[in-house]
Amino acid sequence: MAKKKKRDRGGSAESAGAVEIEAPAREPAAEVSARATVASAAVDRFNPFGDPRAQRLANVFIALFLAYMLAMPLRYYLGGRGLDERFSWRMFSSVRMLKCKVEVDEHLERDGDTRERKVNLTKEVQVAWIGLLERGRPLVIEKLLARRCAQPADQGAVVQVDYHLTCVAPDGSAGPSVDHHMKCADRRLASGRGEP
Amino acid sequence: MNELFHGPHGASRSYLFQKTFLLLLALDAWALMIGHAGRYGAAGFNAAHFDWLDAIQPLPTNASYIGVLLLGGLLSLTLMITGISRLLMAVLLVLYTYAWAMSLLDSYQHHYFVSITLACMVFFPKLSARDVHPTEIEGGKKRAARELERAHGIEQRGWVFCALAAVILAIYAAVDSKDRVFTLFFACAGALAACVVWVAPKVAAQPVMARAFGWNLLGAAVCIVYLYTALAKTDPTWTAGHTIQRIGSVKNDLAWAVEWAEAFGLTAQQFWSLFATVVIPQELFMAAAYVCAVVRDREPSKLLDAICWIAVGLGIALHVGAEAMHLEIGWFSHYMLLFAATYLLPLSAVDKLAIVLTWPGRFLLQRVDAWERQAPGKVPAVLTVLGSAGAVLAAAYFVDLPGALATGAIAAMALIAIAGVCLARGIDPRRWGMATACAAGLMWIAIAASPVRWDYYRFRAGDLDKRGELEAALEAYEHGERYAPPGETRKPKIDAIRRKLEQRAR
DSSP: OHHHHHHHHTOOHHHHHHHHHHOOTTSOHHHHHHHHHHHHHHHHHTOTTOSHHHHHHHHHHHHHHHHHHHHHHHHHHHTTOTTOOTTTTOTTOTTTTOEEEEEEEEEEEETTEEEEEEOOHHHHSOHHHHHHHHTTOHHHHHHHHHHHHTSOOBTBEEEEEEEEEEEEOTTSSEEEEEEEEEETTTTEEEESOOOO | OHHHHHOOEEHHHHHHHHHHHHHHHHHHHHHTGGGGGGGTTGGGOOOOSSHHHHHHSOOOOHHHHHHHHHHHHHHHHHHHHHOOOHHHHHHHHHHHHHHHHTOTTOOOHHHHHHHHHHHHHTTSOOOOHHHHSOOSSTTGGGSOHHHHHHHHHHHHHHHHHHHHHHHHHHHHHHSOOTTOHHHHHHHHHHHHHHHHHHTSOOOSSSOOEEOOHHHHHHHHHHHHHHHHHHHGGGSHHHHTTHHHHHSTTHHHHTHHHHHHHHHTTOOHHHHHHHHHHHHHHHHHHHHHHHHHHHHHTTSOOHHHHHHHHHHHHHHHHHHHHHHHTTOSOTTHHHHHHHHIIIIISOHHHHHHHTHHHHHHHHHHHHHHHHHHHHSOSHHHHHHHHHHHHHHHHHHHHHHOSTTHHHHHHHHHHHHHHHHHHHHHTTOOOHHHHHHHHHHHHHHHHHHHHSTHHHHHHHHHHHHHHHTTOHHHHHHHHHHHGGGOOTTOOOHHHHHHHHHHHHHHHO
16 A cells, blocks of 8 residues: 555655655545655755765665675684674674683793793783683684793793693583693794694 | 655754764773773783774774874764764764773673664754754844844743753763662652743744754654564573562662552562563664654654653653663663654654754854954954864873874864864865864863772772782872872772782882
8 A cells, every 4th residue: 555655646755755654544636746745855954875876875874784794703713713703793602701821921031941831921011911811712812922031031041932721611611621722933823732 | 765864853853862862972991991991901811892903903002092082082972063974973883882892891782883873873954053043033134123023032041941941961870879860850850840841932933844864764764673672581490480589689679569569469670671671662663663763753643642642651661760870881871862753753743943053153153253253364264273283182181091182183183174174165264273172171080070080090909909000099099199089098908918019129
């Protein structure tokens, strides 16, 4: 019925739609038609993308925006991003609810001897960063390990820094365990435990 | 695509959303986000959300983070008062996005969502209060006496509705809802609904329609967000009910429901599994409802109305429920309730709700118009802008946070630059000046009335103390004492640090 009315008036779908929302059924057709024109004009007055060229540009933007909205979270599922759930709308996911413990160890070399020591994270960084290390954020891991590599060699030169994460899943079972290391010679973050 | 993204919507929807969202954003930045600023730059460590940003930005500090938030809030509130300027909305988008992107310390996904929303808002229709609710009494000379009387009646009822709604919203904001989140929400929402039905006047026979793709695109974006949140919950650990029990205080809050389910023969694990799994179709339905909401004003139908009404209920269950579970998600629930109110409620109701903003908006517009007419010329405009710049600096000084004064200076200079551009184009800039001064005043009120400065100084001091930076910790604790709420003094900590410092000196 609504569609028939639109066709009968020969107006744009927008103007017809605008009228049909509120127009009382008893109003004479001429009055309704006049109102339709007014409503249409009012609608278009606020439309900055009314002309076809602006609308084409707007459509390009819309397509890019939607592609971004769809692709960004897909990176998590298709890109094997593991613990890094940013930009993927995984609030309160099972990964977010993992309970993890982080340890960072460094290997120091002095006079040909190598020894290992734990990094006191509480003294090293603000406590919120420890939370992020426990969530396995690669950017934070890389920065912290590089920073440890760059520390003054008062007790020996740091040759390698290890990152170790162990997690418990929400159901109490063993969760993922993550190991990274950085050789201070090249300062590249690598997976697994490396030999110093 | 044209019909879906360029179709019309009720002007009051985007108007109400835009104004309230910008207000929420400013208050969120000032009264909540600043509290965490003490983490920024601590121990000289930072990692941004993006490698390229790390490469180009200096190390963020508490002052730079606070500065970006204060400036973003000021711009947001100024835009709320003056109306949309696409260029300045884009600047706000950049400022806000930089606030969270500068450091992984802010990993709240809802801050990313706010950026997505701001990106769509750049393309919202530019609407004034008069556009949404055209003034009834203006041009009254030509009207019949009865019609004029009716218009006066509408005007008066509108003001009564504004006053009642303001009281209800103030009560909702002021009452501590800790253990009665649903009760407070339903009491306030019920009272507001009663006011909409019985007090708010119907302004026009048919609500004004507007068209700009930003509104429709935002609806589609919310749909995608809900789709992915549902997808994230399809893993076996979630559907078995293990994950949901770890969220906030859910396990304790729903202990009664578990007992109730057990009385009906379900095991606790079955209950949690069912409870968790039900969230998935709920979120999928919400996703579909937002698409329906976008087309609803153009193609009204009972089916779309029914879908949107069900989504209102589900939205309340999800987002007021999130508040009841004490999730640490800032004001995300309130942002989402604003989405639900403006997208999912019927247009006639939203049009009446918008009176809360359009009536004061029209009143202010009338006063400013009259002022500009009565005192034309550049001199009063320049004096107003300079006075406003001074007010911004004064407010920034009294905010008493690192980076505030520099931010005030930047805002004052930006205001003067905008005024210069306006004058060069023959536009009177005094409403920009007044709006910025009002925003600065509200910034000071929001910060002074909230515990944000206390949070900032005590969190910072505690962290410095932990890392052995005792002098700086003492300074922060002592500075924060002036903002300590009754009974929360850190005097014992201050004394302990002083003793440690004395021992160290010996």
